[in-house]
Amino acid sequence: MPELPEVETIRRQLREKIVGKKLDGKKIVAVRRRAKILIIDFSDGSSLMFHLKLTGQLIFNGEPSPYTRHVFKFDDGSRLVFNDIRKFGWWKYVKDSKDIEKTFGPEALEIGLKDFKNILGKRPNAKIKPLLMDQKFIAGIGNIYSDEILFAAKVQPLRRVKTLIPKEVGAIWLNIGRILKAAIKNRGTSERDYIDALGKKGDYLKYLKVYRREGQKCPRCGGIVKRIKIGGRSAHFCSKCQR
DNA sequence: CGATTCCCCTGATAGC
DNA sequence: TGCTATCAGGGGAATC
Secondary structure, three states: OOOHHHHHHHHHHHHHHHOOOEEOOEEEEEEEEEOOEEEEEEOOOOEEEEEOOOOEEEEEOOOOOOOEEEEEEEOOOOEEEEEEOOOOOEEEEEOOHHHHHHHOOOEOOOOOHHHHHHHHOOOOOOEHHHHHHOOOOOEOOOHHHHHHHHHHOOOOOOOEHHHOOHHHHHHHHHHHHHHHHHHHHOOOEOOOOOOOOOOOOOEHHHHOOOOOOOOOEOOOOOOEEEEEEEOOEEEEEEOOOOO
């Protein structure tokens, strides 16, 4: 499912393909990302916004399918196909995209350690995994990467923020950057329906250490990867080396 | 306010 | 084999 690395991958690919083209007479000047939202900006200040949620796809020059929700046609005859099997995703045209800014916390790849410590301090009773996925707290991380980040940081997903020692906070912050960047480099994780703007699968699936690996051996310590439910969402972690 | 739970949808999977 | 029940998951709304 598209999280920050997947949406960022689509953004970079789309930017190369559509900046400078026109859509309904409006010139495209930028393709941005905020949290997991992809934003196409027009020269008049208006924007198209997309949220892919679980099964959304944005494919440049893709072929329409039964799951196609909309086809955007550019002035040169090329097109952008928006597919979504489960219909959770959405897109909308807005005169001004500034409104969404306040609904999100700092970008996961932009926050510094000092600021990260600072915002954590405001949520002492929260469980660390749901907090990492809270877009108002920090923007861009979802279920796959929160599991992978906490594994890399050796922190158990149910841990309350106030129990984390400075070393663990530092490790979480460091691995947010490391893992998201590595995932972007591999064009994201195609665990199920995700494909990039060119219709290709991402390559990061093979690097996942715990997500969807319930019952398998921990690649770090040989312990068994467990899966539990936290707030209705599955969380994967090594029962031996994540504390 | 913060923490938690429910719910939208539908293909895949488990269970019988 | 084939049918049915359950599951997954982002995030907004509702609830505690």
